[in-house]
Amino acid sequence: MKYYLLCVLVMFIVSFLPRVIPMVFFRKKVKNKFFKSFLYYMPYAVLAALTFPTVFFCTDSVPVAAIVTAVALILSFFRLNMALVAAIGVILAFGLGFLF
Amino acid sequence: MNGLKRNDFLRGLKNGAPICLAYLAVSFTFGLLAENNGIPVWIATLISATNLTSAGQFAGLNMMILSASLYEIAITVFVINSRYVLMGLSLSQQLETEVGTVKRIIMSLFITDEIYAVASAEGTKLSFPYYIGLATTPYLGWTIGTLTGGLVNSVLPQSLQIAANVALYCMFIAIFIPPARKSKAVLVCVAISAGLSCALYFIPGLNKISFGFRTVIATVLSAAITALIFPVKERVGTEETNEKNAEEIE
Numbered sequence: 001m002k003y004y005l006l007c008v009l010v011m012f013i014v015s016f017l018p019r020v021i022p023m024v025f026f027r028k029k030v031k032n033k034f035f036k037s038f039l040y041y042m043p044y045a046v047l048a049a050l051t052f053p054t055v056f057f058c059t060d061s062v063p064v065a066a067i068v069t070a071v072a073l074i075l076s077f078f079r080l081n082m083a084l085v086a087a088i089g090v091i092l093a094f095g096l097g098f099l100f
Numbered sequence: 101m102n103g104l105k106r107n108d109f110l111r112g113l114k115n116g117a118p119i120c121l122a123y124l125a126v127s128f129t130f131g132l133l134a135e136n137n138g139i140p141v142w143i144a145t146l147i148s149a150t151n152l153t154s155a156g157q158f159a160g161l162n163m164m165i166l167s168a169s170l171y172e173i174a175i176t177v178f179v180i181n182s183r184y185v186l187m188g189l190s191l192s193q194q195l196e197t198e199v200g201t202v203k204r205i206i207m208s209l210f211i212t213d214e215i216y217a218v219a220s221a222e223g224t225k226l227s228f229p230y231y232i233g234l235a236t237t238p239y240l241g242w243t244i245g246t247l248t249g250g251l252v253n254s255v256l257p258q259s260l261q262i263a264a265n266v267a268l269y270c271m272f273i274a275i276f277i278p279p280a281r282k283s284k285a286v287l288v289c290v291a292i293s294a295g296l297s298c299a300l301y302f303i304p305g306l307n308k309i310s311f312g313f314r315t316v317i318a319t320v321l322s323a324a325i326t327a328l329i330f331p332v333k334e335r336v337g338t339e340e341t342n343e344k345n346a347e348e349i350e
Contacts (some may be wrong), residue, residue, distance in 0.1 A: 003167075004143045010170050011160045012150040014178035019208035024201055036186075037327035041289045042319060043155070043183040045326070046176070047276045048293035049318035050159055053301050055269035059262055072270040076277035081132030082270075083125040089270035094263035 059093055061100040068093045105229045112233020119234075120241035125153055127242045129267045130161065131249025135152045138164040141250030151344045152212060152239060155275065156180040156269050159315075175316050187216040194219075194226040194340035203228050210235035237238035285330035 056065045068089050075085045128146055134144035139161065151157040160177045168176075188211055195204070207228065215235050219226055280287040296318035300306050309317070 001140075002181060004139065004164065006170055007164050007173055008143060008146050008150060010169050011147060011177050012159060014180050015151045015156055015184075016173050017211065018178065018181045018184040020205055021189050023192045023204045023208040023211075024186050026192065030228045033331050034327050036129065037330070037332045038323050039182060039186050039324040040332050041286055041326045042288065043180065044279060044286050044321040045289050045293040045323040046159075046180045046315065047272045048290040049297040049315045049322070050155075050162070050329040051269050051272045051276075052294040053298045054162075055266070058269060066267065067257045068266045069269065069273070072266075072273040073277060076274040079278045079281075080274065082274035083120045083129075084266040085117055085274040086126075086129060086270040090260075090263050093266045093274065094260050095107045097259050097263055 054069040059097070061097070064093055064100050067096060105227075108227050108230040109233035112230040113236060114233075115218050115238045116215070116234040119218065120237035122214070123238050123241040124245040124317060126271065128249035128252075129152075129264075130158060131246035132252065133158075133249075133268060134161055134246075134263055135250040136264055137161075139164060141247065143238070144250050145247045149243045152210060152214075152242055153181060155272065162268065172313060172316075175313075177246055179316060179319055183213075184211050187213075187220075190220060191226065192214065192225055194222065196225075196227060199228055207231055207235075210239060210279030214238065216288075222301070231329050252328070288329065289322050289326035292325055293318045297323055 035055055036063050039067045055069050059068075071090050072085050075088060076082075080088075130148060131144050132143065134147075135141055145160070147157050147161065151160070155179045159180055160173055163176060164171045172250065188208060191207070191211065192204070195207075199207075210231070215231075215238060218234055219231055225293040275289050276286070280290045297314055300309055300318060
């Protein structure tokens with residue numbers, strides 16, 4: 001429980017700092033082109049790294065997870081809303097769970 | 101003056117309602133996932149109330165479930181939330197000059213992709229009451245959604261609980277695929293990152309690296325490589341973010 005509370009505190013701090021520092025201290029624009037570009041790409045990079053390969057092992061069956069991943073990729077390509085992609089993914093994983 | 105402030109606040113409330121609805125659905129999943137993996141409902145709700153960030157707290161939760169070290173959690177969540185630096189910079193410049201430090205600190209608590217996107221549409225006329233109005237219902241929706249999701253989970257059957265684990269990754273995919281479709285640079289970045297992460301996981305020897313650091317290494321390398329190959333043009337960074345977020349809201 002102490003671990004959980006420390007996690008919450010740590011997560012709060014690292015969520016708050018990137019928001020508050022520029023709001024309070026930096027009122028000028030970032031000039032460095034590389035740093036700006038790096039910041040711009042970083043969120044996408046981190047989401048991809050979090051998803052792969054962990055997604056394949058998040059259910060009881062790798063084939064089920066792989067099929068769900070493929071479907072999510074296709075639905076997202078057609079810009080389906082993320083809550084819908086998630087809902088369809090869960091329903092699909094639930095259904096396929098009986099087959100594999 | 102007070103009437104103007106009140107109008108601004110009410111206008112913000114109205115514009116925040118669609119964000120609130122979207123947040124209810126996502127945070128419901130967060131509460132459900134947490135409870136699903138043995139994290140108490142009140143801890144999940146506390147995370148939502150203090151973090152108010154989808155990808156960051158989902159990743160943090162993921163690592164809590166895997167019992168990662170506090171150090172790893174701090175770095176990963178910070179890396180994900182680093183995009184708020186750009187949004188904070190952008191909002192900071194939009195604010196009326198008389199907005200003081202305390203108000204700026206309060207505002208920074210509520211910076212999210214969606215709230216930022218709507219607030220940035222105000223241009224240089226962004227006011228404190230409008231922003232607070234805008235953030236109110238999304239914040240409540242996010243917190244209450246988490247609580248509800250956590251409470252509902254305990255009545256779900258085991259097979260559905262396992263199936264629900266894919267929700268997180270489906271959402272991540274739904275966040276990074278549309279911009280990757282639109283921008284070759286983002287596509288390259290995502291491909292390098294996913295490839296590196298898989299390589300670090302599967303290659304013998306390298307796979308001793310923990311989940312947290314694997315994520316950080318893949319992220320930093322892929323974002324740096326992409327930034328070198330495709331530097332963003334002047335001011336494009338924030339404008340594209342605005343555009344992307346505007347699309348997500350629609």
